Amino acid sequence: MSATEQLQKRFEAVLMPNYGIPPVALVRGEGCRVTDADGKTYLDLIAGIAVSSLGYGHPALVAAVTEQAATLIHTSNLFLHEREVELAEKLVSLLGGSARVFFANSGTEANEAALKLVRRAAGPERTYYVSTVAGFHGRTSGSLALTGKPAIRDPFGPFNLDVRFVPHGDVAALREAVTDQCIAVFVEPVQGEAGVVPARPGYLAAVREICDATGAAFVLDEIQSGIGRTGHWFAHQAEGVRPDVLTLAKGLGGGLPIGACVGFGRYGTAFAKGDHGSTFGGNPVAAAAALAVLTTIEQDRLLESVTELGELLAAEITGIGHPLVAAVRGVGLWRGIQLTAPAAAHVQTRAAEAGFLVNAVTPEVVRLAPPLIITRAEILEFTRALPDILNAAARDAEEDQRR
Ligand SMILES: *Cc1c(COP(=O)(O)O)cnc(C)c1O
Numbered sequence: 001m002s003a004t005e006q007l008q009k010r011f012e013a014v015l016m017p018n019y020g021i022p023p024v025a026l027v028r029g030e031g032c033r034v035t036d037a038d039g040k041t042y043l044d045l046i047a048g049i050a051v052s053s054l055g056y057g058h059p060a061l062v063a064a065v066t067e068q069a070a071t072l073i074h075t076s077n078l079f080l081h082e083r084e085v086e087l088a089e090k091l092v093s094l095l096g097g098s099a100r101v102f103f104a105n106s107g108t109e110a111n112e113a114a115l116k117l118v119r120r121a122a123g124p125e126r127t128y129y130v131s132t133v134a135g136f137h138g139r140t141s142g143s144l145a146l147t148g149k150p151a152i153r154d155p156f157g158p159f160n161l162d163v164r165f166v167p168h169g170d171v172a173a174l175r176e177a178v179t180d181q182c183i184a185v186f187v188e189p190v191q192g193e194a195g196v197v198p199a200r201p202g203y204l205a206a207v208r209e210i211c212d213a214t215g216a217a218f219v220l221d222e223i224q225s226g227i228g229r230t231g232h233w234f235a236h237q238a239e240g241v242r243p244d245v246l247t248l249a250k251g252l253g254g255g256l257p258i259g260a261c262v263g264f265g266r267y268g269t270a271f272a273k274g275d276h277g278s279t280f281g282g283n284p285v286a287a288a289a290a291l292a293v294l295t296t297i298e299q300d301r302l303l304e305s306v307t308e309l310g311e312l313l314a315a316e317i318t319g320i321g322h323p324l325v326a327a328v329r330g331v332g333l334w335r336g337i338q339l340t341a342p343a344a345a346h347v348q349t350r351a352a353e354a355g356f357l358v359n360a361v362t363p364e365v366v367r368l369a370p371p372l373i374i375t376r377a378e379i380l381e382f383t384r385a386l387p388d389i390l391n392a393a394a395r396d397a398e399e400d401q402r403r
Pocket of ligand 1: 108139250
């Protein structure tokens with residue numbers, strides 16, 4: 001039995017079956033490459049689901065985390081510490097000022113904070129939320145109630161929230177759904193878990209206008225799209241639109257768990273003392289990691305290279321002209337390869353065999369979200385290997401059909 005198989009056996013015996021058994025067991029990483037338990041290396045094009053923005057072992061991130069761990073790991077929110085303040089200052093400045101931040105430990109917690117915040121800010125006449133079909137906001141009950149994926153949501157309901165779903169990008173449906181009794185609209189700029197599906201241009205501006213007209217809060221979930229992934233610090237900045245509440249997580253900590261809920265204007269001060277909290281939220285090590293991520297993106301001018309390399313990645317894949325590829329969607333280093341058959345799982349398996357980590361985000365979409373530090377040479381290494389990977393996956397899919 002291989003080392004991976006041995007670990008999988010131990011995993012299966014003691015971990016809950018909610019993830020299935022992951023096919024690869026990772027041991028270490030350096031740059032954009034990771035090594036598994038049997039010594040095989042992979043070029044990582046998924047970065048722990050758009051999280052490891054600086055790849056693995058980045059000197060700035062490692063230094064920030066080790067130094068902070070040696071100095072002060074935890075304070076709780078009974079005591080303040082400078083890293084948390086510094087990080088909030090940095091985020092507020094990147095967002096153009098006039099905002100306040102609450103720190104959590106994950107994306108779903110950032111959205112739970114947003115849910116409570118907008119409930120607090122709204123009058124009692126407002127009773128319901130609007131969210132989007134196929135949208136994803138997290139796995140805890142509040143965020144799950146807002147999630148437009150019945151298969152993962154409905155087994156755990158009913159929830160104590162009135163949530164109405166509209167198709168993502170459909171302005172007319174949104175206008176219809178949002179009244180002066182709506183508490184908030186929750187939306188992603190690009191639906192990551194639905195297969196990296198962007199809304200049509202102008203959608204966020206329409207959400208802004210509808211929320212302004214009705215007084216509903218505009219909550220933008222940039223948990224996956226934020227922190228440089230799209231070639232902008234935040235995806236909404238490309239549209240010149242500002243939400244009332246912004247949620248962040250994934251790429252923010254470069255792999256350390258941290259989430260943030262940002263309130264603009266009156267939403268920045270809607271929580272009163274005692275309204276919300278988190279024992280671990282904004283802890284010194286996670287905050288130091290996030291500061292290192294933001295500083296590195298800035299100093300290494302990664303936003304420019306994300307745009308350039310993202311375009312290269314999409315053009316190279318499209319250029320293959322493979323019959324299994326219907327389209328390449330997305331923006332920056334965040335792409336969904338829409339397939340012409342439900343072969344995404346095969347592409348993921350064949351890619352791993354060939355030494356590349358990609359993600360079958362839906363049966364027909366392969367998601368790519370590599371570290372923001374990926375190089376041109378690494379992208380070309382992948383796209384040169386892709387025709388063979390797609391050929392093998394297409395054969396696998398044909399075999400499925402014959403069965
Ligand atoms: C991943 C994700 C979440 C949930 O984040 P967790 O850290 O897994 O709780 C919420 N919203 C979006 C858009 C996400 O991509």
